[in-house]
Amino acid sequence: MEEKIIGLDKEINLLKTLYKQGKIASSYLFLGKEGIGKKKIALHLAKILNCQKHQPCQKCQDCLLIDNNCHPDVYTISPEKSISIEDIRTLKNKTYIKSISHWKVFIINDAHKLTIEAANAFLKIQEEPPENTTFILITHKLNMLPKTIQSRAVKIWLSPNAEQIKTYLKTRYPQIPAQQIDYLLGVYENSLGKIKNFIDSKETSIADETTKVLLSAEDFFNFNLSLKKKRQALKEELSFLMLFLRDCLVAKITPNSILLNSPYYEIINTYQKGCSPEELIKKFSKVVEIYNSAENINMYLAAKLLTDIFYG
Ligand SMILES: [Zn+2]
Numbered sequence: 128m129e130e131k132i133i134g135l136d137k138e139i140n141l142l143k144t145l146y147k148q149g150k151i152a153s154s155y156l157f158l159g160k161e162g163i164g165k166k167k168i169a170l171h172l173a174k175i176l177n178c179q180k181h182q183p184c185q186k187c188q189d190c191l192l193i194d195n196n197c198h199p200d201v202y203t204i205s206p207e208k209s210i211s212i213e214d215i216r217t218l219k220n221k222t223y224i225k226s227i228s229h230w231k232v233f234i235i236n237d238a239h240k241l242t243i244e245a246a247n248a249f250l251k252i253q254e255e256p257p258e259n260t261t262f263i264l265i266t267h268k269l270n271m272l273p274k275t276i277q278s279r280a281v282k283i284w285l286s287p288n289a290e291q292i293k294t295y296l297k298t299r300y301p302q303i304p305a306q307q308i309d310y311l312l313g314v315y316e317n318s319l320g321k322i323k324n325f326i327d328s329k330e331t332s333i334a335d336e337t338t339k340v341l342l343s344a345e346d347f348f349n350f351n352l353s354l355k356k357k358r359q360a361l362k363e364e365l366s367f368l369m370l371f372l373r374d375c376l377v378a379k380i381t382p383n384s385i386l387l388n389s390p391y392y393e394i395i396n397t398y399q400k401g402c403s404p405e406e407l408i409k410k411f412s413k414v415v416e417i418y419n420s421a422e423n424i425n426m427y428l429a430a431k432l433l434t435d436i437f438y439g
Pocket residue numbers: 177178179180181182183184185186187188189190191
């Protein structure tokens with residue numbers, strides 16, 4: 128049985144409307160951050176197209192075959208390293224086979240992993256798409272996908288509804304305090320996949336780690352330096368630091384606020400006492416600047432800048 132898709136009602140309704148209006152495109156690009164449900168939405172579209180009731184009903188043979196990854200008209204490429212020209216040739220051969228159901232759907236996960244040759248070969252298929260066939264390219268790295276392929280696909284940006292995800296998480300993990308859930312939503316930018324991974328793996332969160340070192344300039348610097356080979360962790364830390372500074376400001380302006388329930392209330396309160404509201408705002412915008420260059424910034428420089436921001 129398919130797991131329910133959480134927080135993407137808007138996207139599901141859009142696809143249903145497109146289907147009802149007979150406007151299903153031959154190529155789609157499903158875009159958005161990792162772990163938000165792009166693959167699930169792609170399979171959902173495959174079901175809308177092939178379900179015997181076009182619901183999807185979750186009961187007919189087509190729905191069940193898609194759920195079990197063995198529908199002959201729904202083909203998925205999930206590359207480990209790259210998508211080769213052979214992969215695209217295999218895909219092309221499959222487009223020639225007559226469909227048993229209504230619609231052929233080809234899902235290409237991590238489409239940014241297409242090699243140049245594979246991308247060119249795919250482009251040719253895109254230029255003359257077979258009838259009743261839809262290609263769904265999935266990526267969180269749009270800038271790594273050739274513009275030619277992009278321009279021949281309808282782009283759909285997935286943006287999960289934070290409230291729906293929050294409600295789901297509260298029911299799914301009743302043991303976790305609401306405030307902690309709010310933090311996770313902020314740090315993992317509403318990515319349900321990442322949040323569930325985090326909770327299920329029971330790792331110490333980057334927020335926990337950061338707050339442990341935040342009151343000593345030296346510990347804070349060394350902690351940031353230890354992230355040297357973990358750029359993703361730096362980004363998570365930066366997201367947390369933005370929330371942290373925002374909360375410091377809230378604590379400064381409205382003492383006894385809802386922050387009293389925060390797992391980090393004590394450190395928020397201690398830190399905010401040493402800063403004026405203007406200073407907090409300035410620090411916040413400096414962290415935003417680093418966040419915006421987090422993909423490329425030298426990690427030593429990032430550690431130094433952050434320490435300056437919090438202790439300069
Ligand atoms: Zn069905």
